[in-house]
Amino acid sequence: MEYNFKEIEKNWQKFWAENQTFKAENNSDKPKYYVLDMFPYPSGAGLHVGHPLGYIASDIYARYKRHKGFNVLHPQGYDSFGLPAEQYAIQTGQHPAITTEANIATYRKQLDQIGFSFDWSREVRTSDPNYYKWTQWIFIQLFESYYCKDTDQARSITELEEVFSIEGNTRINAACDDEIKIFTSKDWKNYSEEEKQKILLQYRLTFLSETEVNWCPALGTVLANDEIVNGVSERGGHTVVRKKMKQWSMRITAYAQRLLDGMAKIDWPQPLKDSQTNWIGRSEGAMVSFKVMSAGNTDNKKINLSFKEIEALKVKRSNPSKAEAELWDVLRKKKGASKFRTKYTIGTYLVDFVCLAKNTIVEFAGKEDEVARTDYFESEGFSVVRFSADEVLDNSVAVAYKIDNALQFPIKPKSKKKTKISEPDLELKIDVFTTRPDTIFGVSFMTLAPEHELVSEITTEAQKAAVEAYIKKTAKRSELERMADVKTISGVFTGAYALHPFTGKKVQIWIGDYVLANYGTGAVMAVPCGDQRDYDFAKHFNIEIPNIFEGVDISEEANADKDNSKIANSDFLNGLAYKKAMKTVIFEIEKRGFGYGKINYRLRDAVFSRQRYWGEPFPVYYKNGLPQMIDVKHLPIVLPEVVKYLPTEDGKPPLGNATTWAWDVEKNEVVSNDLINNETIFPLELNTMPGWAGSSSYFNRYMDSENTEEFVSKESVNYWQDVDLYIGGSEHATGHLLYSRFWQKFLFDKGIVPVDEYAKKLINQGMITGTSAFVYRVFGNAPMSGTAPKNVKAVRGIFTSNIFVSKEISEKIDKGTLDFDLETEIIKKVNDQAKIANKKLEKEETKFGDYQKIDFIPIHSDVSFVNSSDELDVEAFKNWREEYKDAEFVLEDGKYIVGREVEKMSKSKYNVVNPDAICEEYGADSLRLFEMFLGPLEQSKPWKTSGISGVYSFLKKLWKLYIVNDAFSVSDEEPTAEELKTLHKTIKKVEYDIANFSFNTSVSNFMIAVNELTALKCNKRAILEPLAILIEPYAPHIAEELWKNLGHSESVSTVDFPIFEAKYLVESSKEYPISFNGKMRFKLELPMDMSKEEIEKAVMAHEKTQAQLDGRTPKQVIVVPGKIVNIVG
């Protein structure tokens, strides 16, 4: 009775499908466990061996958890919107839905034949209207929300409207656009509906904004950064320009801090967390204003406290009185716009506490100059609340209440703008954000982006020409070029000076294109001694480089080590280390009022519009150019049919080709564009959503995927909660995995999901690399001079021949060690081909010459033409493509040997191996075991099928254990101690390995177990029955078949996992390694219950010990009972 995997696997796959063996219930007494794979994009190429790697791992885990009594949710689906199908549609006219459907069918077939325990009843496809209905629904939820920074959560936009109608937006602390107009409740009430909508749009979590994009006119589309190589499009090499476009954005920046904080509670790989942290890019620093020196005006009005006063302040701040401490306790907890600062200067007065955003001062009563203070504060628009020390100490609750009241209803501040405008000096200011305010005394110049708005205002007459020329030059360079060019140092002095806010020194203002207008404030304070880029700039233009580091030599380069250097030449910062200096200087900056400490995030709001066809349509129509949401009860808004999938001729997205794409607000349906009247029928949005839209919350939808009434029901989501184990590639680190965390937090805020992190544990499976094959194509190089045929003006320098040389020959050409005769022969062939090629050329075309040198270029060959000895099937290669039909091969020893290199497995490298052939030849169980056996799950590893025979013969050996005389048979005899030991050793190891995702070692251990049981000739049910269960997660088909043959009628998949019993592993003796100075020299078997002393005695008495010692007396003998003996001396 042979192990017939074909029949076994086919039968069980059918059984599982028919019996819905792996369907998960949404309510169960069992504890839940949710195992998820990152769902695949169904490409036309089908699955390759890299895909199943993660799926097999998660399947093993899911199956193991079923044996451990869990109700396991293990779903699968397709991320089926995407570019390749659209590209294919553009080329062939085939509707992407049709190609996608066909690709999914292939994927499904391939997945099924590997025997995964997916619950297919929950399958989702992001391109299915029944699914994207919910993607549209979430979009609407985002639109209907704003982010409240005071409560740190998303809230309904209607709440915001209420606030606006009560008090305007002066005090609202919400995430919003940068440029917000301040208005009062009265203003709000007077605004038209349209104006109100425009304002609300600036607060919504998804909003329209002008975004700069990489526009490729030739392709009529926007490109991602990585689609651009060297300033041109990767596909086609077309020019790319920066273009402003009105697009949907998602206010992910509102969640920056929570996305950072959330990482503490999830068990995700550190490198992945690091790249998210990096992406969010939190930096602490300060915003500092530098006043621009107007001609002839050097007097800067800053408040100068004496050094003594400052010191006194610091002391006071660190030793507050009891009442002060109490009050500060009340105030310090206030966050966001209600944040209070202590010991702050307003004008020339030092106040106890101030909330700057709400213009409220809290002070202790009884100060000498109270009246004057109040006058001044109120004139500056502050309201003042005073308490006596007793009041605070007696009843801090009442005090807190009073303060809250004051914050809520401040006296109407005199418009700040007014005061500013009335100020006599219309001084210009340059704001910079710096992460190193501690080095501010090292500032010797400033650099503005050439586009900076102040450049034209501050440039002096003398410098005007130079500056204008430079701006013109810069305008020609794309931002990408500017970023890529690190070496060129360029810039121009504007002739203007800023005033150093601390020292009052004149600081030159330059412009330079290394400063980008879009980053930060578009200006930097340059500290050449502490920043290499500034250093190079200063050196290049001969600008002073003051040193503000204690004992650091900066004659050659800037000081890069911030942690180990102390500040010098910096007034009150002298002698301080980095962290202390940071705190001190921010305190000073705030106190003196020319800046404030600020936390900056690199994270930008996520652009959510794509000018594509094959994506989710927005549930949005436009009324007077303003976006309107379609009521959720009319969802889904289904993707319209179009005649072609390209952008329209006037540059609109592909949906602009749709003729039935207008919204009728009366009938509530999509109608013909001809009917648009902008009264009841309006145009619909033409963009579609990006790839990450459909994948940002699919894990929640799996919990209740058949629900047509809700995104996910409360019962389901409360039962399943979150993903317990999520497996997928690390390439999604900052795309899918960051955006989906953002959506989850949003859904959590809205009470739709119960947890704000959706995956407790995440594992990145490593990439499977392919082994590419290279052939070496010869080209003729450097034609002989003077050989141009008559009447030919010029000769082409290079001729690409159709001659391919074997690997070794290519190496010899490279080294110049090629045999002279062979070289002459190849050169002759090349020239013969060149002559033939010349005949085909038009007369006036440049001709190929007579070449005297040859060189080669490696070209990828399809790996399927190459056998295991790297020998190329030349006929197959010739038939591969038309251009190789007449290829000639120069062989070595009668063979054409290809070069091999390990690279990422990719269709374009022709090194893709798909799992079908392996399933065919060895079966799914072999494939599953083999992929796990390759090595640790997380590591990337090359795909080589050479080891597959090992796991295949293992399965055959396993099968044989259950066979006696060519028939299935097991004995009911009692197992021996040795057999039980093998079994329990294996149970222990396998459980340990699964817990640690170390699947490669469990496969090894199965092999060891089977080898041992074979040696013991074990055929006992008591051993073989548990063994079948143990192996089921890894090789489910054979396990089911064995289980059935053992006499069971039910599937093995939910049978209890065998229980490990330590008693079978207890040993009575131990083979001690006896080492001398840490090196093992021989082994000695001794009873386990021997004491330390007895062991030492026995070892010392041994003849080999004496031989090793050779008469010496050991200095020390280390005995670790049960482990080792080490003799030193």
Added chain:
RNA sequence: GCCUCGAUGGCGGAACUGGUAGACGCGCUGGAUUCAAAAUCCAGUGUCUUAGGACGUGCGGGUUCGAUUCCCGCUCGAGGUACCA
């Protein structure tokens, strides 16, 4: 540049918490079976060697009775990221 991960036989890899380096598999060598092959089974397989041993986990140090494992300093490779001020 910065961040992260890694480096062990011919190859993939193993080694619990510092305790026998190279498990398991591939490949290779020899043998059995066979007319032969496939399949299967048995034995061997880190390097050097004077056959007793000696040396060996990228390199150089350190801690320790003992280091692939811990610490310090490098080298090389992979992935991510970037004039982010």
